[in-house]
Amino acid sequence: MDLTGAIWRKSTRSSGNSGNCVEVADNLARVxxxxxxxxxxxxxxxxxxxxxxxxxxxAKQR
Structure with a gap:
């Protein structure tokens, strides 16, 4: 899968977790x-x- 145009951002829930973070790229057309x-x-x-x-x-319900 080509993710060349992906713009990655850290989860808003990631701060303060000693580097245990995920990044999300939600700017792509179908993924x-x-x-x-x-x-x-x-x-x-x-x-x-x-x-x-x-x-x-x-996840927001939890």
Whole structure:
């Protein structure tokens, strides 16, 4: 998957976690990408925008 145009941003929940952060790129047309901020060259999880929105809605309830 080509993520060349991805604009990565840290999660707003990441501050103060001693570097345990995730970064999200949600500016792409058909995919939302998530990666570990400590391993930017490592694996990337990808989700459809609908799946990502569902995940966020669920996580906000917790």
């Amino acid at each position: 939302v990408a998530v990666r570990d901020s400590k391993d930017r060259q490592g694996p990337v999880l990808t989700f459809t925008p609908n799946t990502w929105r569902s995940f966020l809605a669920y």
